[in-house]
Amino acid sequence: MPEDRPLEPPAESPEDRKSRLGFGACHAQGKAPVLWSLATAGAMFAAVLLRKWFEWPRAALVVLALLPVLPLIGMCVAMARASSRLDELQRRIQLEALGLTVLVMSVVLVSLGMLESFGLIGHFDPTMAWVLMVAIYVISFWWIGRKYRS
Amino acid sequence: MKNRVRALRAEHGWSQAALAKELDVSRQTVNAIENGRYDPSLPLAFKIARIFALKIEEIFEDEAGSANGEGARDA
Numbered sequence: 001m002p003e004d005r006p007l008e009p010p011a012e013s014p015e016d017r018k019s020r021l022g023f024g025a026c027h028a029q030g031k032a033p034v035l036w037s038l039a040t041a042g043a044m045f046a047a048v049l050l051r052k053w054f055e056w057p058r059a060a061l062v063v064l065a066l067l068p069v070l071p072l073i074g075m076c077v078a079m080a081r082a083s084s085r086l087d088e089l090q091r092r093i094q095l096e097a098l099g100l101t102v103l104v105m106s107v108v109l110v111s112l113g114m115l116e117s118f119g120l121i122g123h124f125d126p127t128m129a130w131v132l133m134v135a136i137y138v139i140s141f142w143w144i145g146r147k148y149r150s
Numbered sequence: 151m152k153n154r155v156r157a158l159r160a161e162h163g164w165s166q167a168a169l170a171k172e173l174d175v176s177r178q179t180v181n182a183i184e185n186g187r188y189d190p191s192l193p194l195a196f197k198i199a200r201i202f203a204l205k206i207e208e209i210f211e212d213e214a215g216s217a218n219g220e221g222a223r224d225a
Contacts (some may be wrong), residue, residue, distance in 0.1 A: 087174070088194060144195070148182040
């Protein structure tokens, strides 16, 4: 690009505007996976509470137990869509965050598993491992992203 | 790796956002490159060079290489 032709500030396209203001805003800003994660956590707690409060026939219990799987699938799709839009630095941050999450989760799960098998703590609900994993991933992503910010 | 991206961008009067849009990356990535916190991939470095109509080595400088070069000249 020649020097005598400075780059004009990019005009906002209809797609940009829709992405900024419309229903695609969450996806564009990478917030959709977080929102789906929160929906999954909410569905998990709601399912547990509904099971306690009401009597359910067996078939309905199956549906209730698998209720959080729907937003979880939504989270997976949102993660895949968000990942495809990341640039090379954001992908690097994501990869480092995933790696750190795996390492931390390994330590946490082995520790909890051993403590439980020795009878030192009560039963550890495996679904809580997912909540813990998402929380560790979000913190890792923020913490690793910090080193690339000024 | 040192680079002249910030100076070149300022010379052209471009914002980080405008350069990011041209490079198809986030503004955070442009900022990280300018601050030397992130070394871009070779394809992105070529893209930056093309936008400023310069060679890659006129924008990016290998600090280790230049330090060795100075050492060799001093010797």
